[in-house]
Amino acid sequence: MAWRGSLIYWAIIFLIIAVIAGLLGLSGLAGIAFAAVELVVVIFIILFVISFVAAWLRRH
Numbered sequence: 001m002a003w004r005g006s007l008i009y010w011a012i013i014f015l016i017i018a019v020i021a022g023l024l025g026l027s028g029l030a031g032i033a034f035a036a037v038e039l040v041v042v043i044f045i046i047l048f049v050i051s052f053v054a055a056w057l058r059r060h
Contacts, residue, residue, distance in 0.1 A: 007044040010038050 018033035 007040050007047070011040040011044065012039065 014033045014036040018030045018037060021027075021030035021033060
C-alpha cells in the first residue's frame with residue numbers, strides 16, 4: 001500500500017483521532033490532533049501547487 005506514506009492518509013488518521021477524542025470529551029487531545037490535521041493539509045496543498053506549477057512549466 002503505497003498510499004500509507006501519503007500526506008492525505010496521515011491527515012485522515014489525525015482527523016479520525018480528533019473526532020474520537022472529541023466524542024470522548026478529551027478536548028485537549030482533539031485540539032492537538034486537529035492542529036496536526038490542519039498542518040498536514042496545508043503542507044499537502046503547498047506541495048500539490050508546487051508540483052502542478054512545475055509540471056506546467058515543464059510542458060511550456
